[in-house]
Amino acid sequence: MDGERSGYGSVETLLAAKEILITCGAGGVGKTTVAAALAAMAAVRHGGKVLVLTIDPARRLADALGLDGFGDKEKQVSPDAFRAAGVMPRGELWAAMLDTKQSWDDLVRRHAPNRRTADRILSNKLYDNVTGRFVQSHEYIAMERLYQLHQDGNYDLIVVDTPPTRNALDFVEAPVRMAEFFSSRFLRILSAPYRSNVVSFASRPFLSAADRILGSAFLQDIAEFFSLFQTMAPGFVERAEAVNRVLHEKRTSFAVVTTLEAAPVREAEYFIDVLTTKKFHLGAVVLNKVLPSYLLDEKAARTATTLEKGADRVAAAVGEGAGDVAQVERVLTEVAESFLRFQVVAQRESEQRAELSVGAGVVATVPFFDTDIHDLAGLLRLGEQLWST
Amino acid sequence: MSGFLERKLLFVTGKGGVGKSSVAAALALLGSQRGKKTLACELDSKGNLAEFLEAGSISFKPRKVQPRLYVSSVDSEDSLKEYLAVNLRLPVMSRLGPLARLFDFAAVAAPGVKEILTVGKPVYEVHEGNYDLVVVDATATGHVLSQLAAPRVINELVQVGLVRQQTTWMLEVLSDEAQTGVVIVTTPEEMPVNETIELAPRVEAESGVHLAGVVVNRVLPELFGRGEEEVFEHLEEPAHTAAVSEAAGGDVAPIFAAASLAVTLRRTRAEHLERLRSSVAPGVPILYLPYLFARTHGLRSTHQMAAALGDELGY
Numbered sequence: 001m002d003g004e005r006s007g008y009g010s011v012e013t014l015l016a017a018k019e020i021l022i023t024c025g026a027g028g029v030g031k032t033t034v035a036a037a038l039a040a041m042a043a044v045r046h047g048g049k050v051l052v053l054t055i056d057p058a059r060r061l062a063d064a065l066g067l068d069g070f071g072d073k074e075k076q077v078s079p080d081a082f083r084a085a086g087v088m089p090r091g092e093l094w095a096a097m098l099d100t101k102q103s104w105d106d107l108v109r110r111h112a113p114n115r116r117t118a119d120r121i122l123s124n125k126l127y128d129n130v131t132g133r134f135v136q137s138h139e140y141i142a143m144e145r146l147y148q149l150h151q152d153g154n155y156d157l158i159v160v161d162t163p164p165t166r167n168a169l170d171f172v173e174a175p176v177r178m179a180e181f182f183s184s185r186f187l188r189i190l191s192a193p194y195r196s197n198v199v200s201f202a203s204r205p206f207l208s209a210a211d212r213i214l215g216s217a218f219l220q221d222i223a224e225f226f227s228l229f230q231t232m233a234p235g236f237v238e239r240a241e242a243v244n245r246v247l248h249e250k251r252t253s254f255a256v257v258t259t260l261e262a263a264p265v266r267e268a269e270y271f272i273d274v275l276t277t278k279k280f281h282l283g284a285v286v287l288n289k290v291l292p293s294y295l296l297d298e299k300a301a302r303t304a305t306t307l308e309k310g311a312d313r314v315a316a317a318v319g320e321g322a323g324d325v326a327q328v329e330r331v332l333t334e335v336a337e338s339f340l341r342f343q344v345v346a347q348r349e350s351e352q353r354a355e356l357s358v359g360a361g362v363v364a365t366v367p368f369f370d371t372d373i374h375d376l377a378g379l380l381r382l383g384e385q386l387w388s389t
Numbered sequence: 390m391s392g393f394l395e396r397k398l399l400f401v402t403g404k405g406g407v408g409k410s411s412v413a414a415a416l417a418l419l420g421s422q423r424g425k426k427t428l429a430c431e432l433d434s435k436g437n438l439a440e441f442l443e444a445g446s447i448s449f450k451p452r453k454v455q456p457r458l459y460v461s462s463v464d465s466e467d468s469l470k471e472y473l474a475v476n477l478r479l480p481v482m483s484r485l486g487p488l489a490r491l492f493d494f495a496a497v498a499a500p501g502v503k504e505i506l507t508v509g510k511p512v513y514e515v516h517e518g519n520y521d522l523v524v525v526d527a528t529a530t531g532h533v534l535s536q537l538a539a540p541r542v543i544n545e546l547v548q549v550g551l552v553r554q555q556t557t558w559m560l561e562v563l564s565d566e567a568q569t570g571v572v573i574v575t576t577p578e579e580m581p582v583n584e585t586i587e588l589a590p591r592v593e594a595e596s597g598v599h600l601a602g603v604v605v606n607r608v609l610p611e612l613f614g615r616g617e618e619e620v621f622e623h624l625e626e627p628a629h630t631a632a633v634s635e636a637a638g639g640d641v642a643p644i645f646a647a648a649s650l651a652v653t654l655r656r657t658r659a660e661h662l663e664r665l666r667s668s669v670a671p672g673v674p675i676l677y678l679p680y681l682f683a684r685t686h687g688l689r690s691t692h693q694m695a696a697a698l699g700d701e702l703g704y
Contacts, residue, residue, distance in 0.1 A: 027405020294643035303639030317636035
């Protein structure tokens with residue numbers, strides 16, 4: 001067993017010991033909500049300044065936090081919102097939503113060798129496309145922003161919600177990949193004709209083939225862009241390495257969030273595997289939207305079976321008190337059938353859970369809430385469930 | 390509604406976790422059962438589509454897994470290989486490595502280069518008339534529009550060359566509403582419904598592809614008929630619960646609790662469904678699929694879903 005993972009008995013102790021918590025998991029598992037709930041609980045119970053940084057433009061979350069919209073700049077959740085939820089927080093809760101475009105612009109201005117180059121990059125017609133759509137662009141910028149916020153030291157705890165990326169490697173390795181990208185030989189070859197008049201022998205075959213497919217004008221656009229972008233390479237590489245170091249430090253931890261459906265569980269297993277292999281700190285596994293445990297009760301299942309088969313007999317025994325006997329019989333049959341149907345799902349979940357909890361430190365369970373979360377009280381209700389498990 | 394499956398090319402999308410791949414698998418299965426030579430095609434594989442059809446491992450080359458039903462998985466590298474072989478007659482093997490990497494860069498710089506290769510493949514199959522129906526398990530709601538809008542974007546960015554030519558016939562197929570449509574899959578839950586409401590009007594405006602319909606997956610059954618809920622409320626009174634427990638030979642409290650949960654869930658979800666119905670443009674068909682209380686999700690449940698879709702479409 002990885003000794004690093006066993007030091008925390010609960011989410012409460014985990015969050016008390018960490019400065020950064022990164023939540024990850026498949027799409028649709030409630031990752032953003034869990035991140036916000038954890039941050040809110042930490043602000044209430046542990047105190048200090050807590051920031052939740054989300055990538056997901058979930059308007060509902062802004063509403064739940066009582067914030068008038070969300071932005072790139074951090075905003076404090078009003079103490080009034082906490083009071084309305086019936087709690088007096090010991091600390092402060094802040095929230096921000098990452099604006100990828102804005103963050104990239106800032107980054108370019110910071111790393112470009114001079115202002116003129118920065119302006120040329122920012123006005124290049126491919127720039128928006130690259131930063132908006134480059135596979136690792138969102139992940140990289142999220143990690144970069146996290147690093148910056150952590151360096152600034154304004155927050156005691158930063159909870160980051162990652163994008164629901166298909167590939168777990170994308171975000172943990174984004175800084176490394178970005179560094180590799182900038183020092184790549186192919187990038188040099190591609191931008192070579194733009195840097196000098198002498199096209200190297202090595203680059204000629206690629207270029208001629210590429211030319212036939214894409215057309216030379218477009219190829220030149222690409223080349224110009226890359227040659228401009230390369231001027232920022234040293235800064236980028238250095239920065240990427242620093243980000244990577246912070247992600248590996250002891251004060252940074254990861255929480256994998258999943259529901260107990262088959263596909264998200266598979267994703268979660270993959271995340272756990274990658275985090276462990278890459279020696280990141282896996283602090284907790286959060287199982288969200290779990291069906292109530294009474295559905296697994298064997299005695300109840302036997303009773304439901306009896307009820308389903310002998311609804312007429314039971315209805316007769318209950319008598320007219322609850323209503324028309326024929327109607328009572330139908331209701332009892334439906335209720336029993338419904339229990340048995342849901343039990344099948346609960347059993348499936350329980351099997352998924354058994355497979356997943358192997359090897360993880362803290363496993364926190366959040367029950368299936370039958371209503372949606374609309375306010376801070378709802379977030380805290382969810383947070384309570386996570387806190388001491 | 391019967392026009393739904395008369396199209397030749399369906400792109401199935403939806404928020405993560407709503408069962409997009411299982412619906413794509415069910416649509417393809419239904420198509421094949423209706424006598425169409427059908428291809429179920431996964432873009433940038435995650436492996437789910439194959440699972441719902443119990444197709445084992447699938448690859449770029451379509452494989453027959455059921456009568457008239459073929460399955461394939463398309464990624465940009467394989468598409469590039471085929472593209473180069475067909476269009477350039479290059480000595481492909483010798484140059485593919487570096488060229489593929491060059492394409493990676495091009496894909497980085499110009500969104501759409503990669504997409505027109507991957508999206509291009511199913512469009513090509515339709516264009517060539519290789520199948521009667523191609524069902525594409527496309528990317529999730531967040532990215533599907535950029536995937537589908539790729540040919541347009543490329544048209545603007547790339548002025549000459551072979552890639553430019555490809556976009557012409559791609560746009561022809563994609564924008565033909567009789568041939569091509571997008572299917573948004575959702576569940577009757579808050580966030581998936583929100584995303585669907587947001588995406589629906591943007592589909593045609595931003596990608597030029599027609600919205601074929603919305604499939605609502607995992608709709609919970611109505612537990613009680615008229616007047617029965619009141620009877621249930623009476624039964625929940627302690628005296629009656631005790632009487633039922635005694636007659637049934639065991640505590641029925643958990644069974645009643647489960648029923649209450651089922652009723653509440655159904656009710657919250659009904660509100661989201663109502664929101665969906667009132668927000669999606671009239672004329673866009675909405676199909677409903679029941680929640681499957683099944684142990685596993687394989688071909689058997691895909692058959693059930695295909696049958697339910699068939700019912701919804703009036704077959």
